[in-house]
Amino acid sequence: MVTGSLARRYARAVVEIGTANGNLDKIGADLGTLARAMHDSPELVTALTNPAIRRADRRKVIDGLLQRIDAEPHSRNLVRLLLDGERMGSLEAISREVSAMIEARSGRVSAEVTSARPLDATQLSEIITALEKLSGKKVAVTRREDPDLLGGVVAKLGDTVYDGSLRTQLRTLRDDLTK
Numbered sequence: 127m128v129t130g131s132l133a134r135r136y137a138r139a140v141v142e143i144g145t146a147n148g149n150l151d152k153i154g155a156d157l158g159t160l161a162r163a164m165h166d167s168p169e170l171v172t173a174l175t176n177p178a179i180r181r182a183d184r185r186k187v188i189d190g191l192l193q194r195i196d197a198e199p200h201s202r203n204l205v206r207l208l209l210d211g212e213r214m215g216s217l218e219a220i221s222r223e224v225s226a227m228i229e230a231r232s233g234r235v236s237a238e239v240t241s242a243r244p245l246d247a248t249q250l251s252e253i254i255t256a257l258e259k260l261s262g263k264k265v266a267v268t269r270r271e272d273p274d275l276l277g278g279v280v281a282k283l284g285d286t287v288y289d290g291s292l293r294t295q296l297r298t299l300r301d302d303l304t305k
Contacts, residue, residue: 133216137223140204141231149198154221154228156201160191161221164214174214184209226284235263238282242275242292257283 140157144150164171173179173187188209192202208214229235237257239245245253250267257265261283272280277292 133219133223136220140224141227143200152198153201154224156197157221159195161218233263235261237265238268240270240272240280242277
């Protein structure tokens, strides 16, 4: 498995190539599509990462996928390079890094907002405004519901988690009382 720094090195190279050739967004989309396919299909991961399966057979599988998504030539080259280096298991990490670098270049950042119940438009707007103020960037929000939070909101902005959930507040109170 590729460590974060190695995934970042691959991602930096992808961003440089994509920027130089003007197809960075398409390469990022190609990698994201393949990463999601691998995430959703353990069988595909096995077919592409198992060294017991002949590399030529694995190449046929990946070539079929690349053709199906109409991948850019640079995307094809990267994926074949990963296959030849027995690093297909790293594709998800590389895709995440490429996406983060594309967002950073465009002044955007992703955030995941989790609440106990669905948020109305006003609440979501206030949260987005606060996150944009904290990050200094345009925030794209992914929403989730988790009834275990009991109330409040947990926002993950990059690597930072802002936890305003009732569950955490109750846990902190319990810890304080038991000391």
